[in-house]
Amino acid sequence: NAGVTQTPKFRILKIGQSMTLQCAQDMNHNYMYWYRQDPGMGLKLIYYSVGAGITDKGEVPNGYNVSRSTTEDFPLRLELAAPSQTSVYFCASSYSTGGQPQHFGDGTRLSIL
Amino acid sequence: AQSVSQHNHHVILSEAASLELGCNYSYGGTVNLFWYVQYPGQHLQLLLKYFSGDPLVKGIKGFEAEFIKSKFSFNLRKPSVQWSDTAEYFCAVPDDKIIFGKGTRLHILP
Numbered sequence: 001n002a003g004v005t006q007t008p009k010f011r012i013l014k015i016g017q018s019m020t021l022q023c024a025q026d027m028n029h030n031y032m033y034w035y036r037q038d039p040g041m042g043l044k045l046i047y048y049s050v051g052a053g054i055t056d057k058g059e060v061p062n063g064y065n066v067s068r069s070t071t072e073d074f075p076l077r078l079e080l081a082a083p084s085q086t087s088v089y090f091c092a093s094s095y096s097t098g099g100q101p102q103h104f105g106d107g108t109r110l111s112i113l
Numbered sequence: 114a115q116s117v118s119q120h121n122h123h124v125i126l127s128e129a130a131s132l133e134l135g136c137n138y139s140y141g142g143t144v145n146l147f148w149y150v151q152y153p154g155q156h157l158q159l160l161l162k163y164f165s166g167d168p169l170v171k172g173i174k175g176f177e178a179e180f181i182k183s184k185f186s187f188n189l190r191k192p193s194v195q196w197s198d199t200a201e202y203f204c205a206v207p208d209d210k211i212i213f214g215k216g217t218r219l220h221i222l223p
Contacts, residue, residue, distance in 0.1 A: 040216075042213055043157075102157075
């Protein structure tokens with residue numbers, strides 16, 4: 001029973017490099033989310049998806065892209081890494097929104113140097 | 114749209130002290146409410162949830178929360194904290210997405 005799986009757990013990038021953070025869930029959840037968490041700032045929603053083929057911007061989408069080709073996978077792409085993107089990234093999923101709680105992955109700690 | 118405010122950013126308590134963390138949401142109507150906990154180095158986990166019915170909700174590890182509609186509040190409580198309760202706590206309200214508060218860092222002194 002894996003739940004939400006994120007890879008990698010840690011990564012260091014140089015400014016201007018690109019990378020994809022992977023997220024997969026095996027609970028057949030329709031909704032998936034990407035958050036970033038910075039110290040003392042809580043969680044900020046980057047992008048979310050309500051189903052395969054549908055994505056929408058959250059609170060802080062600039063510098064990121066997502067795709068949702070399957071129900072299970074929701075990768076987050078950083079095209080030109082900047083120091084401001086140093087953060088911990090969490091992927092989450094839920095069956096629906098409204099009253100359904102989210103299940104979180106273990107996070108990816110990303111440093112941009 | 115909904116918003117959530119958590120009053121305390123950082124709380125320090127000694128073991129066995131009682132805990133109350135404040136959470137207020139912005140508007141009423143039918144509302145569901147959550148508290149999540151994030152232990153150091155881990156991901157967020159659901160602590161308890163309110164959907165309807167009894168306004169006093171019991172969660173895991175001895176935590177409870179009371180929904181007070183007239184005060185737009187959903188405060189988290191625990192009668193006697195333990196060192197292992199050191200964590201960050203987030204109140205959350207579902208809207209079209211889930212809205213999280215900024216979190217309260219709880220540090221329990223042994």
